[in-house]
Amino acid sequence: MATATTTGPTGSRTLYTLNLDDTMAFPDNSNIPAHPPAPDERWLIITELISDPAPRPGGHGFMVKDKIGDRFPVIFSTPTAARDVRPYKVGRLICLANGSMTDFHQKLGYFVQDKSTAFMIPCTIATLRLLSVRLRAQSDAGEFGQCCSVCKTRSDLRRCRCRTRYCGTECQRRDWNNGHSKECRAIEALIVWNRTEWW
Ligand SMILES: [Zn+2]
Ligand SMILES: [Zn+2]
Structure with missing residues (x-):
């Protein structure tokens, strides 16, 4: 596990160096750090919705697949979950900041308790990769x-x-x-x- 360093930003104004396959910055299901994030540690789980939001035990949620195709539920347990899940639709991305899997009703999944830790991007993982290749x-x-x-x-x-x-x-x-x-x-x-x- 890498420790925090004080190197500058990954990219400059004239270079595109982002690597979506960097499993530390963008972990898949099997590379999510087991520890809580250190103060200056960040990772982003990029997943794509494969079902539309619906009421689920513990809140409102949907199924997603991550970039290697692993599927798991994402449940919003926020007080306004029904409203918070509205931007999310099949074929869109939900990005989970510093996400970690939780065991809930004997199923591993990601639980959003603070909606500011999740955000939507209106494209698929495949499109995100194509755009990244173009920027490169x-x-x-x-x-x-x-x-x-x-x-x-x-x-x-x-x-x-x-x-x-x-x-x-x-x-x-x-x-x-x-x-x-x-x-x-x-x-x-x-x-x-x-x-x-x-x-
Ligand atoms: Zn634009
Ligand atoms: Zn022009």
Whole structure:
């Protein structure tokens, strides 16, 4: 188990170094640390919903699969669980900050007692990986954070909320209509994670 270090952020403004296969930053079911997180220790469990939310023993919940295909229940036991699970639908991601498995009614699962430890990204694990590969390719080409995402002009006149760059409104509008609207929140998460100091 790695101990916390004081190295700088994983990614810089012009490099994409995020690795979704890093089992310490993004553990699968069998790599979740058994200990509670140290003060500056963080990990994120990325799972995809395979059933829609429904009332379950102990709250509201759904089934998910993690990145290696292991399936387990996620139960919100928050006071407003029925409302808190509303953003979650089949094919979307729930990301669990510093999650650990709990034995509950003789089933291992993840229990959300504080809704701020969970957040939704509207894409599948497969899409998240594709976007990550694309960002890596942009980084390898020296275009990450430097060029208009559409026409590759070296310009950052306009920035989307996900920090994708454009030379102007025309390229931004074209990209939005060509699918960026469906990818924006996932790219936003990947870029934040790329700059996160995980350890
Ligand atoms: Zn452009
Ligand atoms: Zn965007």
